[in-house]
Amino acid sequence: MSSKVKAGQLWGKNKEELSTQLEELKTELNQLRVQKIASGASTKTQRMPNFDLDSKPPHHAPHAQPVDSQPLEDSMTWNIQVLHADRWIFPLSSGEVRKSIARVLTVINANQRAQLRLFYKNKKYLPLDLRPKLTRELRRRLTKHEATQITARERKRQIHFPQRKYAVKV
Secondary structure (H helix, E strand, O other): OOOOOOHHHHOOOOHHHHHHHHHHHHHHHHHHHHHHHHOOOOHHHEEOOEOOOOOOOOOOOOOOEOOOOOOOHHHHHOOOEEEEOOEEEEEOOHHHHHHHHHHHHHHHHHHHHHHHHHHOOOOOOOOHHHOOOOOHHHHHOOOHHHHHOOOHHHHHHHHHOOOOOOOOOO
8 A cells, every 4th residue: 555645755756666656556546446346444445644542533533433432344334443542544545546646647747848848948939838828918919029120111211311419509
């Protein structure tokens, strides 16, 4: 069983490590789907955070009970089951695995886009998805070069009729 994936740990990994982790998470998700259909409780699909039994169960699990007061057969009807006297045990949901898959895919895609940005850095054209999004108005605005260009007629007019200079007596 893999624990919840942290995005910070993924950034240092290379493409092969990320793809192997992605495959592991996908197989785990398939196992969880099969287990959900078969409705079997496997200890392989559970993670164990530390909590005191003297304290109340976490706020999102009001139905949690210690092992003594809950039979193991009934454990499927409870949100949380306790298997050890010093730990609360939470079933690992398929939602958590799907979110972990999404985190891995996000890091893979971000790395891929960073590599593409390096490749296209000094090229004349950028792919559309790598160009700045901005707003529709700003995307359609003339570039600085286009805005400063003048027509041939205007250029002739400036040459032949320059701005007049006057000497003013003070």
